[in-house]
Amino acid sequence: MLDTFPFYLSLIAAILGVIMLAKKIRVAYPVLLVLAGLGISFIPGIPTLHIEAELIFVIFLPPLLYEASWSISWKELWKWRRIITSFAFIVVFFTALSVALVANYFIPGFSLALGFLLGGIVSPPDAVSAGAILKFVKVPRRFSSILEGESLLNDASSLIIFRFALIAVATGQFIWHEAALSFTWMVFGGVGIGLLVGFIIMKLHKYLPTDVNSDIVLTLLTPYVIYIAAEEVHSSGVLAVVSGGLLLSQYRLKFLSSSSRLRSVNVWESLVFILNGLVFMLIGLDLPEITAGLEKTGIWPAIGYGLLITAVLIVARIVSAIAAVVTTLIARNFITVADASNPGIKAPLVLGWSGMRGVVSLAAALSIPVQLDNGDVFPQRNLILFITFVVILTTLLLQGLTLPWIIKKLEMHDPDYTMPEDEMYNKLRRKLSHYGLEQLHANYGDQLKTEPLLQQIARKWEDMDKLGADTIVMTGESKDVYRAILNLQRDWLTDKNRHPNIDEDIIRRHLLYLDLEEERIELL
Template sequence: MLENLPFYLGLVMAIVLLIMLANKIKVAYPVLLVLAGLVISFIPGIPVMRIDPELIFFIFLPPLLYEAAWSISWKELWRWRRIISSFAFVVVFLTAMTVAFVSNYFIPGFSLALGFLLGGIVSPPDAVSAGAILKFVKVPKRMSSILEGESLLNDASSLLIFRFAVIAVATGQFIWYEAALSFGWMLTGGVGIGLLVAFIFMKIHKYLPTDANMDIVLTFLAPYIMYLAAEQVHSSGVLAVVSGGLLLSNKRYVFLRSGSRLRGYNVWESLCFVLNGVVFLLIGLDLPEITAGLGGVSLSSAIGYGILITAVLIVGRILSAYGAVVVTLIARNFITVADSRNPGYKVPFVLGWTGMRGVVSLAAALSIPVQLSDGAAFPQRNLILFITFIVILLTLLIQGLTLPYLIKKLITPGMSAEPAEEEVDSLIRKQLAEHALQHLRINHQEQLSKHPVLQQMAQKWETNSSTTEHALMAEECKIVYLDILNQQRQWLLLKNKSEITLDEDIIRRHLQYLDLEEEKLRFV
């Protein structure tokens, strides 16, 4: 391990440089990292990177899922719950089933159980890849919200399929009523344990004398404890992390201080930056070892199988996107839907084209046991790994490189009925200033009359200026200003909750600004 330390440090440096290059040339960084890993793997003398299959889920998935749960808006998740649920559960299952039948028919030696195993691995699209691409183009908020919500939940549904398929391959049988009971426990147990652990951590943060450093360490422990606790009782660790992360994210302004929120955001962003980079680089680095283990399957045949499965995934997702639109248009006649407008043919096609595969598929493929319980080699393991690699590579290259072009051509600014972000931001800034000024004059009139600093703040809010810096504050002024910041924070949270169509990202930016203002008080 130590003799390879310079190589590992070099990989981290390479990740940083490649992502800088990707941002410069406006290409999604997962594409460059996969290609770079592939190139590096052919350099003579490069150490072989091996990760214990049993640990791959535990190392990468809990923190990445936890960070995704913290980033997503619960309000947006609930607003688009029908289409998100259809993509995250129905489409994932139909995709896995289609892959199972296609692979069983076209790939020699592939049973239906192995087909469902492969389907569970390659069915979930990757949020990191889509997010890296959408950073360079503007899309309607509803589309980005659907993609974020889908990516959070489809990991759980696909990994449930994966787990049952592994059991079916290992035992050679599938008893439906036992599977149904097991599925029910994995679902309810995973969600319940995640919420319970999250509740305990919430109380620890709120009632124990923690500081920002302790709070950040606790946020690191939370996803791993959720995952381990659920897995120990044979329920879904993935669902535990997702449900627990969503609860803590939704209550962050109740139990975390402003300093903990600000520092934690930066630390978590850096951690997931490195983890995602390492995983995408691993995809390329693992190819030679996977290829060497293909056994009796020729390389050309294995590539052909990979292309076939990739085509099935791309076509299947596009058809599913149009199917979701048809169902929504029919359902609007009977129930209230979030958006009843006909999106035409362009938006579903773009949504269907966002099916790049990545981190979760690789983690699932690498976690396939090397041997069965009786010591025999796990059937077709390396072929499944190779097909997974081809699927990831092709979807990243074909869809990842063409998606920005398609968005610019097919998605025009006029297609979104949402108000301009700048207008909403300006309106909230004005309303927030009016709310602060009103609270100051009603509740702190005496302090306002005798402290010039508070008078300057009142003048700033009257003119809605954001350029006034803090003067030296007396302790009484700090108390007043903290009260005003808390009032503004509560007003923002209430506004976000009451206005279902308001973009929560705008609210979060203003909440972060209030946290920064609160932190400034430590230095004035």
């Protein structure tokens, strides 16, 4: 382990460099990370990397899902619940069926069970890839909400398909009623366990004498506890983490202090940043292991099979997106739907093309056992691994690089939020100041007469209430001036720190205040 430690340190440095390069050239970083991993894998002397599936499922997946469930808007998730659940379950099943039929027909030696196994592996799109790409282009809020919501659930449905197919391949039989009961338990048991453990964690935060550091550590432990608890009783750990994360996210103001919320955001952003970087770099680095067992099939036929399955995935998702729009237009005549307008071809095209595959697919493929219970070699394992790699690489490169261009060409407008974000923010800010002023006068009139600082806050809110929308927006020039003043104040404090009778902790408290003030002006 110590011999390869410098390699892993250099790997993290390479990830940072690649992500900074991706930001500079405005390319989604998952694309460059996979390519960088591929390039590094060809360097002579690089240690052979063996990725354990448990490493991704247990170490990487729970915190990534948990952070995503904290970030998503529950309001948007509920608003688009029908299309999100249809993409996360029905579309995943349809995609897996399409892959199974095509693989069974075109790939020699592939039974329907093996086809479903491959379909369960490659059917879920990757949320990180789509999220990284959408940062470079402006899309209607509904599309990002649908993609984020789908990604929280589709991993669970695809892994359920994968498990059932794995049993069918190993035993040679598929018992429908047992599968139905198992599916029901995995879904409802996973959600129930996630909510139960999340509720317990919430009470621990609230009633134990925790401070900021222990709160943050507890949030880091939470996704692992939820995932392992659910998996131990053979329910869906993915759905458990998502449901528990959504519950805790909704009630975060009830059990976390403001300091815990602020500092935990910084910790989680850094953790997710490095985890996402590692998983995409590992995909590229795993190429030597993936290609090692392809002697029987041959590299070029295997590439052809991978490209064929990729085409099936793309077509199936676009067809599903179009079908979802048509179904919504029909359903609006009978039930209330979130959007009764006709979105045309733009919406299904963007949703259909946002189907990049990622680390969950690779982890599922790697978790296929080398041997069956009777000692026989698991059929087509190496080919399934390679096809999965080709699918991930092709969708990241083809769809990942062209999706921003497609979105720009389509010139999509947001039908839900017509008011610009800055205007909406400032309008709500004025109303918030007005409400605070009303409460201060109504409930704390006596203190307002005697406390100068409260009087200063009241005057600030009164000025905010009177200002127009354009007046309270800080221009770029005014922000630069304010930052310059803050830097001068930091220099002044540094000089004061040389005085022997001034406690340096007091100086640091003032420096922290200036840092918070500089962060605050980014919101103005």
